[in-house]
Amino acid sequence: MGVxxxxxxxxxxxxxxxxxxxxxxxxxxxxxxxxxxGNVYLKCWDEWDKYSLIxxxxxxxxxxxxxxxxxxxxxxxxxxxxxxxxGISTEMLPEGSLPSTGRMLKFLLPSGHEMRLYATKExxxxxxxxxxxxxxxxxLKGAGVHWLDHCLLMCELNPEKGINHVADNxxxxxxxxxxxxxxxxxxxxxxxxxxxxxxxxxxxxHDIAFVGGPRMGLHHIAFFLDSWEDLLKAADVxxxxxxxxxxxPTRHGVTRGATIYFFDPSGNRxxxxxxxxxxxxxxxxxxxxxxxxxxxxxxxxTGEAVPSFTDVYT
Amino acid sequence: MExxxxxxxxxxxxxxxxxxxxxxxxxxxxxxxxxxEVYTCREHxxxxxxxxxxxxxxxxxxxxxGGCGICxxxxxRGEVISxxxxxxAHVSEEEERQGYTLACxxxxxxxxxxxxxxxxxxxxxxxxxxxxxxxxxxxGGASWES
Numbered sequence: 086m087g088v089x090x091x092x093x094x095x096x097x098x099x100x101x102x103x104x105x106x107x108x109x110x111x112x113x114x115x116x117x118x119x120x121x122x123g124n125v126y127l128k129c130w131d132e133w134d135k136y137s138l139i140x141x142x143x144x145x146x147x148x149x150x151x152x153x154x155x156x157x158x159x160x161x162x163x164x165x166x167x168x169x170x171x172g173i174s175t176e177m178l179p180e181g182s183l184p185s186t187g188r189m190l191k192f193l194l195p196s197g198h199e200m201r202l203y204a205t206k207e208x209x210x211x212x213x214x215x216x217x218x219x220x221x222x223x224x225l226k227g228a229g230v231h232w233l234d235h236c237l238l239m240c241e242l243n244p245e246k247g248i249n250h251v252a253d254n255x256x257x258x259x260x261x262x263x264x265x266x267x268x269x270x271x272x273x274x275x276x277x278x279x280x281x282x283x284x285x286x287x288x289x290x291h292d293i294a295f296v297g298g299p300r301m302g303l304h305h306i307a308f309f310l311d312s313w314e315d316l317l318k319a320a321d322v323x324x325x326x327x328x329x330x331x332x333x334p335t336r337h338g339v340t341r342g343a344t345i346y347f348f349d350p351s352g353n354r355x356x357x358x359x360x361x362x363x364x365x366x367x368x369x370x371x372x373x374x375x376x377x378x379x380x381x382x383x384x385x386x387t388g389e390a391v392p393s394f395t396d397v398y399t
Numbered sequence: 400m401e402x403x404x405x406x407x408x409x410x411x412x413x414x415x416x417x418x419x420x421x422x423x424x425x426x427x428x429x430x431x432x433x434x435x436e437v438y439t440c441r442e443h444x445x446x447x448x449x450x451x452x453x454x455x456x457x458x459x460x461x462x463x464x465g466g467c468g469i470c471x472x473x474x475x476r477g478e479v480i481s482x483x484x485x486x487x488a489h490v491s492e493e494e495e496r497q498g499y500t501l502a503c504x505x506x507x508x509x510x511x512x513x514x515x516x517x518x519x520x521x522x523x524x525x526x527x528x529x530x531x532x533x534x535x536x537x538x539g540g541a542s543w544e545s
Contacts, residue, residue: 099465099484145486146466329463352466352486396518397461397469399486 087263088286091233092154093136094306096353097143103350104140111326112308113229120184130212130222131231135185146351146399148303150199151236158204161190168192171261195253196240197301228319230308234358235292237304239398242297244278251295252279265367267291268339272376290340290362302398307356316343316359323347331393338385353399427507432514434527440507447502457526459517463503469517470502477511
């Protein structure tokens, strides 16, 4: 029971047509639905539910909410009780609050980000189907990403004021939503401050990550690719489309993932994340990165600080 | 945390509408009032692209999409044109009326005087100070340590 995986992200964009072109042509998602409010719903070819990305027209960039899929409808009731008992108020949105989606349990993480849990979303199938499938479909555009893999949320961290929403979110996810801690960056006296954490429910190295910063926000949403080759092709696609690349192609020390960071046309950071890294399990010992080596954790090849990693987000 | 700043080459995400016009006419001088630095911007390129050609550390290059807000500037004199939407999370309507904008989304229409006000201001001034130190060192023939 409980949380299965990241189900979708709802992003604010300032130019909906440019955003749809980016996610379709550069990343290779396909539009599956539009609603009367102008929201656009998209999915990746290897996903089976109706959508994993909602683009919302807005006068600013950033995250509306992140949603995780749970296994059973009853899980929503159990988790609602546990979240309320932890001291966080919740709201059960009725079925149909989002099209093709069952009821959603809505609440705020300690960091202030809106999270939703749901069990039901319309099944449409992957593009290769379930019977004698080909390894990939014809006609993929751009990078041809497989699925929405994870998100990284920037959380307020101000040890002088006693604020550490990285630690608060991590505790909540571990104690209430049964995520397990996979990797962490610790700083300060004797590594007493959790500056960043990576947590999982699946067997991949992370399904969500939190990094400390001056204010809350969206650092990135990440889409999965198989390999270095796929990642380098994705970089070619970005060159072709003049997409602003922030960092990479390179490798993260944390998670061992190969990566490119880049921006959508409204400035929301995306990542193409390649490789399964290692088998993440609840009993796997936690990997710790120390303050003096933290940039090797972020960008393994250079180990150098890249200011935009911590300063630039929506 | 000590950070190493790099000036990255800027790449425009999409060509503005008038990009096919000839590029020689319509070059405009941009003055950064806090440092006295002057650079040239072509009419259809962003204030930030021109600023990058200063070729020094601390130029606030972020998302280039008007979303992250780190290249926030205030236009003190002169006129700029908008090249796309800017996030209201970083520039309110009132601020826009007072001349605030994002350098990645605005182009000069004539000579322009700018004030750099974004979140990377500290890096911007540190980068300027480093450059001044280097040129002083070169002129005086002194070493870094002196």
